[in-house]
Amino acid sequence: MNTGASSTRRRHSGRIVTALLFIAPWALGFLLLVLYPFAASLYWSFCEYDLLSPPRFVGGANYRRLAHELLNGEGFGRAVWNTAYYAVASVVLSVLAGVGLAVMLSWKVRGQAIYRAIFFLPSVVPTVAAAVLWMWLLDPGGGLVNHWLTAVGLPAPNWFKGVQEALWPPDWWSGRAAFGSKDALVLMSVWGVGNFMIIYLAALGDIPKSLYEAAALDGAGNLRRFWHITLPNLSPVIFFNIVMGVIQAVQAFTQVYLVSEGRGAPAESTLMLSLHIFLAAFQNLEMGYASAIAWMLFVVLLAATAALFHSSRYWVHYQGGSP
């Protein structure tokens, strides 16, 4: 009796030790590269810290500065606006483009594999190369895109070099909307929508054919079938796309750094949060302030994700009730 219990316990503790050994590398990484930095940056966000002398506790000064800048629309406030603009525009467009392309690929036509490869390919092009490529294509003076726009009689925007924001509503009815630097970044991100498209495509394949057949018998047209069958069935993936898309957009750094002369040019129109944190930390050596921004970013992302999850029960349709 006794021996049985203790051997069970021994097996039990032996299992735990084995498991711990297996996850040890990750656990070490978690403690060292996630948990510690996390705690440290939270503490530093209440400090003044320039790396050269030890951090000095200053209470909520960094956060008060953030609030001030947010209200004035300077520095942090500017970066919040730019980031939100970029995130919203690129996520919305990537959902539209992703779903659209996936639906087109789901049509049974010849050469489908080739089309799929073509749509997917841009998403694996290295960001540095993509930035070089798009800056060249979208050059306001001699770029190919403006050449064609002019050729068909459309206005030639200044793209990366313009401070305008075409997707911000007040310009829509004034007839003065013009694509600027952030819109060019959005365009670049939509070009790389392939990842999400593949996920949509897989999800489309999982929708039971019977649903469509039943709808066809009921006399539903293409549009209605799309609206009542395809979209609800894709909604979990759309949800995933939105969450991941927001996280990716908010963290975008490489392309932002490359197209903005590393400073958010022109006129801070591409000063995103990631770039602002980078400049504050490693150019101005304001680690405390930079940490405070990073934490605000984290909190806002968390809130946004939570809100999305909360709202998802109203519009995300899970097949068979389980995600």
Add this chain to the structure above:
Amino acid sequence: MNVRNAATALVVLLATALLFWPDSGDQEEAVPAGRKEVIFWHFWGGDDRRVVQDIVARFNRSQNEHFVRAIAMPGNNLDLKLFLAVTGGRPPDVINQDDPIVADWAARGALMPLEEIATQQECERLREWLFPAAVDLCEHQGRLYGLCNGLDIRALYYNNTMLKKYGLTPPRSIADLDRIAEKIPANDLPANARPGGGNGGKRIRFGYLPDARRLWAWAIVFGGRWTDDHGNVVLDDEANIRALQWMTSYSRKYGPRTVTAFRQGDQSLPGKSFPLLAGRYAIVMDGQWRTRDIAAAQKRQQAQGQPVTEYGVCPLPPPPGGRALAGWVNGNFFLLPRGAANSQGAWEFMKFWSGFDGHEADAAQTCAEGGWIPVSKAVVDQPRFQAFLREQPLFREFVALAAEPFQKPTPIVPGAPFLYREVVSTAESAMYEDDPPAARVLLQRASENVARHLKRFNRRAATP
């Protein structure tokens, strides 16, 4: 499947071959026995890199005590690299760069003032020897934290052939400049073909068009300043505001988008060539390095038997009550990181390059090769450099400006990189936004921002 396997094998093979391929090219020269190495970081690329290699080689030949090893660094993220070099392990012995970071790093205690490596007397002699602008660029709280080795001066280049064609002369005042901008037609079509008009009269040139970044120069020309006598930041000085208003008047007149687009067109000229040579402007502000492009273009025209276009250079023309011969000066300078192993060798190298202490002839050759403006009259007066000036008469105008007292750099204050970004962004907002706030409001805002930033910086620097 077989094709794929073959391809995979090929890729793996190539990758392995590359990994184990002997590293050819830039093999490092060993430090000669009995000599001490000087690690030298610089940020020059392209053709300039060759000139740098040449100077280093000349210095190494002239030495039997030190040996300079030049390392070309990427230009971005310098602050971080400098910080790490200084705080952790072994910093380079000397750095050459041109960003306004002297005061930042001096205040952080990361730089060694020249007073610590040279005698008091030597430093005084150096101050006498340098052009005032070269002293300004490296001075912080009364001490020299670096040695300038070349100045960058801006002036107006004009296409005299074009000016003459329309009965104009080089500008002597802002009013002249505005008139030239007004008189030079947008294109070569008949006069009734206005830009945007019905007959496709596209604008292909501007008489003159200010560039946002040039607020640095125009503010000084208009009589402005960036800091007051107590070192307080006053970006919203009345004259600065007038300068920005004047610059903005161009984008109001032609439309900010047109102005942005036209400016960008300059960037996409073949080989980033000088837009003045492409006939896109009658007048352009630029630095001394363009004199070479002009000389080369004229030589080409001559060789092809075309009429040679006449170009000239003139100082920035002031408005009434402004400053003549004024502008924005920048330069390259050497900095000595604290805690370096061989600062003495670095100092010898710095003197050799800039020409101080009997190296004037060498410096003259360096400046002539690189097309750089010397930092001292003593170097300018060298026969080698005078010969260069005879070949490049336009260059003379820039050298003359180098000695002027109102060639002002970006203020050498802690937080200057922030200040620099703020001023440029402000000018970009004013010139390129559709409905920007007034120049006064923008500059006031920027001034407050920078003042706050400096206050924070000083508070941090004050706490040990």
Add this chain to the structure above:
Amino acid sequence: MIHDKATFRAHLLLLSAAVLFAAPLVWMLVSAVKPAGQLTQDPYSFWPREWRWQNFADAAAAMPFFRYMRNSLLLAGGTVVGSLFSCTLAAYGFARLRWPGRDLVFGLLIATMLLPWHVTMIPRFLLIKELGLYNSLAALIAPTFLGDAFSIFLLRQFFRTIPEELSEAARLDGLTEWGVCWRIVAPLSKPALLTVGLFQFIAAWNDFSGPMLYLSDPKKFPLAYGLEQFVSSYSDQTHLLLAAAVMFTLPILVLFFIAQKSFMKGVSTTGLKA
């Protein structure tokens, strides 16, 4: 007839979308072999006047290309080895072993995927510096030996599909958990491992901010960062710039075409099982 019309419309739509997506890349590839003169004088003509392969050699000669390339390979190779090692172990721990608190810890792992890297950037940077890894490729490779949440998640999903009976049989044959992990589960999970390896390779190959933050010696730069340096000093020589960008992108494109299936499969797994 109606069917034909629909097919025609479908092709038309797909074709125009494909042209839009492919045009930038095709234009880059074609322009990379154009002579410099054509790009400046006649920038909008499609076909190269002459196929100037020399551009690639010129671009490679204008920077220490092969050194950068080698560094990139070392970096990407090290990353693949590191993450396959650590992530396989962790995924095995989460998928094939039962232990109290496992699902809670796994939830924690999933949560770390939502963390923006900025939050940990500064302390992480100082840690790396304190460990004496600054300015070495190890600063970028070492962390991959500590696993990354995304790859662990991906592998765990796959490991769970392998029948438990196989493991049991192996254990009865005297294999330790370590043995089961590497001799039974890992070989059966080749597709998943391949996918993770590919993703990690590409991520390391493309990484720009890592080298910018952690490397200061130009001899140690990988291509992604070295290329940026090249871009800033040769920005006026479009033909070289494009040739360099093509040489940088090509390995990734080749990888993609060799392993297209694993790619797409990997990507779709990440979405559906989330």
